[in-house]
Amino acid sequence: MYDALTTSYRFACPVRGETRVRLSSFRYLQRLPGPAHPSVYSVRFECPCGDDHQTLVAHGDLDWAPLGLGDGEFVNLMTDKTEPIAADLVELAARHIGEGDWPWSFYCFGEDRPRPIFPSSFVVLAPATTRALLALAVGCPSCGGVSVNIVSTDHVDLPFHHDREVAVVPHLFEVDVLRTVETFREELYSDSLDIRRLQLG
Numbered sequence: 478m479y480d481a482l483t484t485s486y487r488f489a490c491p492v493r494g495e496t497r498v499r500l501s502s503f504r505y506l507q508r509l510p511g512p513a514h515p516s517v518y519s520v521r522f523e524c525p526c527g528d529d530h531q532t533l534v535a536h537g538d539l540d541w542a543p544l545g546l547g548d549g550e551f552v553n554l555m556t557d558k559t560e561p562i563a564a565d566l567v568e569l570a571a572r573h574i575g576e577g578d579w580p581w582s583f584y585c586f587g588e589d590r591p592r593p594i595f596p597s598s599f600v601v602l603a604p605a606t607t608r609a610l611l612a613l614a615v616g617c618p619s620c621g622g623v624s625v626n627i628v629s630t631d632h633v634d635l636p637f638h639h640d641r642e643v644a645v646v647p648h649l650f651e652v653d654v655l656r657t658v659e660t661f662r663e664e665l666y667s668d669s670l671d672i673r674r675l676q677l678g
């Protein structure tokens with residue numbers, strides 16, 4: 478489902494049959510209720526075909542696959558053979574994390590500090606008109622508050638890539654308020670933004 482080389486997910490598309498999207502094309506994430514282990518997330522994503530589609534993503538595919546901690550494969554362009562990618566990436570991820578560099582982070586407005594997260598903490602992603610930036614609503618795993626950061630797409634798509642500074646919308650959000658992008662954008666543009674440094678540790 479996840480291809481570490483292109484940092485993209487392969488999902489079903491009713492128009493194209495199959496499509497590839499990066500994390501920054503996700504729009505809404507919601508953990509399905511119930512005791513399912515591992516837990517499953519309902520994900521709405523923006524497809525290159527022009528429509529949004531809904532799909533289910535297992536917790537591991539969401540949080541661990543981008544780090545290579547799954548059954549990843551890639552086509553080696555030099556040998557034209559399919560080879561496992563996991564070992565290299567696992568080593569790289571373990572080294573980063575061992576050095577205190579977490580794969581994803583955000584600035585929690587409620588706690589006024591940066592916090593480490595996984596993609597399963599993403600709630601809503603709303604692209605800016607320029608497309609290079611997006612508003613990222615995150616449910617803080619530490620305090621439970623929902624904060625909105627304005628970040629680059631790389632900040633979302635590439636594990637261990639952190640924007641040095643992010644803009645923080647200076648109030649906490651209700652999860653329910655975020656359920657439609659329209660409401661979300663109104664909220665977003667009704668406030669002036671704070672620029673905060675995003676440095677963990």
Ligand SMILES: [Zn+2]
Pocket residue numbers: 490491492493496524525526527528530
């Ligand atoms: Zn599609």
Ligand SMILES: [Zn+2]
Pocket residue numbers: 585586587588592617618619620621622
């Ligand atoms: Zn927090």
